Amino acid sequence: MPKAVGIDLGTTNSVIAVMEGGKPEVIVNAEGARTTPSVVAYKGDERLVGQIARRQAALNPQATLFEVKRFIGRRWDEIREEAARSPFKVKEGPGGSVRIEVAGKDYAPEQVSAEVLRKLVNDASAKLGEKIKDVVITVPAYFDNSQREATKQAGEIAGLNVLRVINEPTAAALAYGLERKGNETVLVFDLGGGTFDVTILELGDGVFEVKSTSGDTHLGGADFDQRIVDWLAGEFQRDHTFDLRKDPQALQRLIEAAEKAKIELSSASETTISLPFITFDPETRTPQHLERTLSRAKFEELTSDLLRRVREPVQQALSDAKLSPSDINEVILVGGSTRIPAVKRIVQDIIGKTPNESVNPDEAVALGAAVQAGIIQGDSALGDIVLVDVTPLTLGVEVKGGMIAPMITRNTPVPAKKTEVYTTAENNQPGVEIVVLQGERPMAADNKSLGRFKLEGIPPMRAGQPQIEVTFDIDANGILHVTAKEKTSGKEASIRIENTTTLDKTDVEKMVQEAEQNAAADKARKEKVEKRNALDSLRIQAVQQLDEAQNADQGAKDKLKAAADAAEEAVRSDDDAKIDAAQKALEEELRSFMTANQGAAQTGAPDSGPTVNTRKDDDVIDADFKPAD
Numbered sequence: 001m002p003k004a005v006g007i008d009l010g011t012t013n014s015v016i017a018v019m020e021g022g023k024p025e026v027i028v029n030a031e032g033a034r035t036t037p038s039v040v041a042y043k044g045d046e047r048l049v050g051q052i053a054r055r056q057a058a059l060n061p062q063a064t065l066f067e068v069k070r071f072i073g074r075r076w077d078e079i080r081e082e083a084a085r086s087p088f089k090v091k092e093g094p095g096g097s098v099r100i101e102v103a104g105k106d107y108a109p110e111q112v113s114a115e116v117l118r119k120l121v122n123d124a125s126a127k128l129g130e131k132i133k134d135v136v137i138t139v140p141a142y143f144d145n146s147q148r149e150a151t152k153q154a155g156e157i158a159g160l161n162v163l164r165v166i167n168e169p170t171a172a173a174l175a176y177g178l179e180r181k182g183n184e185t186v187l188v189f190d191l192g193g194g195t196f197d198v199t200i201l202e203l204g205d206g207v208f209e210v211k212s213t214s215g216d217t218h219l220g221g222a223d224f225d226q227r228i229v230d231w232l233a234g235e236f237q238r239d240h241t242f243d244l245r246k247d248p249q250a251l252q253r254l255i256e257a258a259e260k261a262k263i264e265l266s267s268a269s270e271t272t273i274s275l276p277f278i279t280f281d282p283e284t285r286t287p288q289h290l291e292r293t294l295s296r297a298k299f300e301e302l303t304s305d306l307l308r309r310v311r312e313p314v315q316q317a318l319s320d321a322k323l324s325p326s327d328i329n330e331v332i333l334v335g336g337s338t339r340i341p342a343v344k345r346i347v348q349d350i351i352g353k354t355p356n357e358s359v360n361p362d363e364a365v366a367l368g369a370a371v372q373a374g375i376i377q378g379d380s381a382l383g384d385i386v387l388v389d390v391t392p393l394t395l396g397v398e399v400k401g402g403m404i405a406p407m408i409t410r411n412t413p414v415p416a417k418k419t420e421v422y423t424t425a426e427n428n429q430p431g432v433e434i435v436v437l438q439g440e441r442p443m444a445a446d447n448k449s450l451g452r453f454k455l456e457g458i459p460p461m462r463a464g465q466p467q468i469e470v471t472f473d474i475d476a477n478g479i480l481h482v483t484a485k486e487k488t489s490g491k492e493a494s495i496r497i498e499n500t501t502t503l504d505k506t507d508v509e510k511m512v513q514e515a516e517q518n519a520a521a522d523k524a525r526k527e528k529v530e531k532r533n534a535l536d537s538l539r540i541q542a543v544q545q546l547d548e549a550q551n552a553d554q555g556a557k558d559k560l561k562a563a564a565d566a567a568e569e570a571v572r573s574d575d576d577a578k579i580d581a582a583q584k585a586l587e588e589e590l591r592s593f594m595t596a597n598q599g600a601a602q603t604g605a606p607d608s609g610p611t612v613n614t615r616k617d618d619d620v621i622d623a624d625f626k627p628a629d
């Protein structure tokens, strides 16, 4: 059975891991890195993913998409403000959903995330030497239903079979707790690039039981960067009356510089931000530079409200778990932003304990996801691990007076199923509309509406007489399914909760096809480039041979020269058929030329760059033949 992998699909960085000999291991990507930036860039009809995309962001700000996880499964009205700060174009899509527009084409956030998943899996497949299909993907514990669905769909669009969606902090705890014996209560504090999660778990005897979870899906390292961006832009504006944030290229450079400064301030107490030629002053016609020194103290001042915001979810998680700080045995820090000294200080301050640094904050989540994948596949090395996770938010239905009637309250272990009986408010009411809500507020309107559906055909009855049985069923992914049944008539209706922002089946299918076509086009493009390169290197070899074998027969030299010229012409023409023909012709010419001039070639100039390996007469130069650069 091919192995299932675990994927931490992060806002900023993603990591993929697999079980190897009973232990989870990170799989390095094609560039040899353990983490892959969750960045996708579109260049013409080409897509760049990961570090290569990230590197060209400042030159291609409108088509380089990053932190797209902030938009996945969300409604436009929820992210409007964040969208305004983005160098690329984020806009309202169908049904109040979110779309990203690049060069006149709209992409759903799911599609962009699918590109990241595809790269991770392709690279890992190449490393493992087998095609990976089954994956476990992690999501912030505090992700709501539509964010989970959307993440699962991203996996489907990437052509993957998503075995399970699990919570990031739970995964981190799995990675941490795998080697621990004894009972412990741990608090996982995960502050990444865009989201913040706090989860309290009890570990012991292979049981990982989540007690409570809380967080803020709108808080992460990028917010800290943004504070520096705003400060820099504000300082600049004071002197130049020009808002750098209005220029996408300048904005992208500001964001990059801000993040770099922030990271430096995790170890240094002061840093200098230098952005030469940040813009051009149209009045004085002179280039403008930006240089500022930022101290750690100033940075902490700029971000003091963000630092305060991490307190609340920690306290909420403690009170939901009915624990006090002293009940926590270990604090596990996950996520790059926990390297900020002030963040560490706050955690220490709330819990009164030095955080445990035994897990790698960048890798723990993916490792835990790999463990979960192993559990699902029945990896015998894992023994009997039991994972009990909870639903992060209360789920309910809207009832008379615009109130929410909770069905499954937050922190209920999943999977969970609950049935309640409702009735009608009016005489002879022919149907009811069931509005499914998620959130903690008492009024329906203040919570997130996950979707609505109608149960119709209720026979005429007096108000209060029909018995409408509504069942909420949360699966192990934390994804909700709802059914409703009128008992006297037996009428039934059910929905898979499809928020208006969630892609429907046909959308997903279309995107799967598109992604596959893109992958095929990428492959074709790559093959074409390789083919051209192969011919070009062969041509270089031929030219070299001509140089080295000065004394060769003129007729033979002319023939080889002609074949090399034809190759050059073919490479330039970009015509596949021409390239194939020229490749074949040049191979033949070069082979017979070399056979005739073996000695001459070797005595020519042995050290002058790439030379053709000495070969037997029957050796053919294969298509992979490249200069030994």
Ligand code: ADP
Pocket (backbone or CB within 6 Å): 009, 010, 011, 012, 013, 014, 191, 192, 193, 194, 195, 220, 221, 222, 259, 262, 263, 264, 266, 334, 335, 336, 337, 338, 339, 340, 361, 362
């Ligand atoms: P995600 O899970 O959202 O992908 P990560 O856990 O990879 O995020 O964390 C990324 C965030 O961590 C980024 O905002 C990055 O700037 C920040 N970060 C990484 N290293 C450091 C550091 N040494 N000091 C401060 N912040 C850091």
Ligand code: MG
Pocket (backbone or CB within 6 Å): 008, 010, 011, 168, 192, 193, 335, 365
């Ligand atoms: Mg993360």
